[in-house]
Amino acid sequence: MRVSVFGATGSIGESTFDLLSRRDDIETVALTGGRNVTRLAQQARSLNAQLAVTAHDDCYQALKQALSGSGIEVAAGTDALIAAAERPTDWVMSAIVGAAGLAPGFRALAQGATLALANKESLVTAGPLLMREAARHNARILPVDSEHSAVFQALTGEDIAAVERVIITASGGPFRTWSKAQLAGASLAQAAKHPTWDMGQRITIDSATLFNKALEVIETREYFDLRPEQIEVIVHPQSIIHALVGFRDGALMAHLGAPDMRHAIGYALNWPERAALPVARLDLVQLAQLSFEAPDPDRFPALRLAREVMELRGHAGAAFNAAKEVALDEFIAGHIGFQDMALLVERTIDSLLSNSGLTDAVESLETVAAMNQMARDIATRLASRMTSLGA
Numbered sequence: 001m002r003v004s005v006f007g008a009t010g011s012i013g014e015s016t017f018d019l020l021s022r023r024d025d026i027e028t029v030a031l032t033g034g035r036n037v038t039r040l041a042q043q044a045r046s047l048n049a050q051l052a053v054t055a056h057d058d059c060y061q062a063l064k065q066a067l068s069g070s071g072i073e074v075a076a077g078t079d080a081l082i083a084a085a086e087r088p089t090d091w092v093m094s095a096i097v098g099a100a101g102l103a104p105g106f107r108a109l110a111q112g113a114t115l116a117l118a119n120k121e122s123l124v125t126a127g128p129l130l131m132r133e134a135a136r137h138n139a140r141i142l143p144v145d146s147e148h149s150a151v152f153q154a155l156t157g158e159d160i161a162a163v164e165r166v167i168i169t170a171s172g173g174p175f176r177t178w179s180k181a182q183l184a185g186a187s188l189a190q191a192a193k194h195p196t197w198d199m200g201q202r203i204t205i206d207s208a209t210l211f212n213k214a215l216e217v218i219e220t221r222e223y224f225d226l227r228p229e230q231i232e233v234i235v236h237p238q239s240i241i242h243a244l245v246g247f248r249d250g251a252l253m254a255h256l257g258a259p260d261m262r263h264a265i266g267y268a269l270n271w272p273e274r275a276a277l278p279v280a281r282l283d284l285v286q287l288a289q290l291s292f293e294a295p296d297p298d299r300f301p302a303l304r305l306a307r308e309v310m311e312l313r314g315h316a317g318a319a320f321n322a323a324k325e326v327a328l329d330e331f332i333a334g335h336i337g338f339q340d341m342a343l344l345v346e347r348t349i350d351s352l353l354s355n356s357g358l359t360d361a362v363e364s365l366e367t368v369a370a371m372n373q374m375a376r377d378i379a380t381r382l383a384s385r386m387t388s389l390g391a
């Protein structure tokens, strides 16, 4: 099987690399990364890739040097990422973080490749476009987010028309029990430490604000074509049940598993087969207790904002994600506080409400990119005002 991995040097990328390294039937077409060229070169040598691409032009020489004598082609820059996605392959992992992951995955669909989609921003920003592109090329998108993989698995052999509701779980993040006053002082180090999952820094902080769950609610709506009111979120601190599907006969099918992304990645890699995977087996007796609680919209407004975005539709998902990315950058840079992130996203959407483009149907990557840029500009401007005036 020919495979390519976009975002190979990240958390999902490393888990994918681990699974690919255990197989002897894999032909690696392209591996891509960002600034971590040393690791990218190691992976490319180890999997004997045809091509290694860094997203950054200024990393080209370092990557070339690290791969000298290997015979592996080297390229750099955004166009090179797209060209890599256009190389014929059978299976593509989309694991670049952020809106930058959309275009390569979109291009890969045109080759008819199976797209293993970890990059949730793709469905949030351009869901209808992506799903149409997959149908047009008879390509398949397989969800890799653990919740969506869980729903996908629970739906196997079922009629989507018999689905009443889908419940996705949230760990609640490191601040699940914190008061609003405590949240006001939450630091970057505290937000970047997840209680149950080991993930990249950005998604970890998004889990602390529940923006990650907000993106996943929109992702669920786009991938499974459900009505917003059919999608529920519950907080489940142990992260053992990833999602449940409720059917019209009252049955609830739950997917349980250890919090290890190699399960969802491996499922997408082997689909429609189930192959043995090197993940821990659950000991339910030792776990003893699984607990659940309702999310608190007052302390964590991200879920409410996701509902508004689903009502608005059109380019609201792109604007929401762009504002969230800016808010995250500003928080990481120490310019705004933890709770300011949701405030900034809300203010950005509000200021875009009078813009007709916000609710226009998503027709092309270009309109998504334009909304992404517009929302980024507004959010950046609003953030600088928040910094100077205090939110």
Ligand code: NDP
Pocket (backbone or CB within 6 Å): 006, 007, 008, 009, 010, 011, 012, 013, 032, 033, 034, 035, 036, 037, 055, 094, 095, 096, 097, 098, 100, 101, 118, 119, 120, 121, 144, 145, 146, 197, 198, 199, 200, 201, 202, 203, 261
């Ligand atoms: P990481 O930050 O760990 O890795 C991101 C990858 O993307 C790295 O390879 C990085 O390169 C590369 N990258 C960063 N910026 C750019 C850019 N502008 N252009 C091209 N490549 C870039 O992220 P994760 O692995 O945690 O997450 C990846 C995606 O998967 C996200 O969309 C996330 O929401 C989703 N996801 C992640 C889960 C997890 O467990 N981590 C679970 C479910 C979904 P480098 O590091 O070399 O700079």
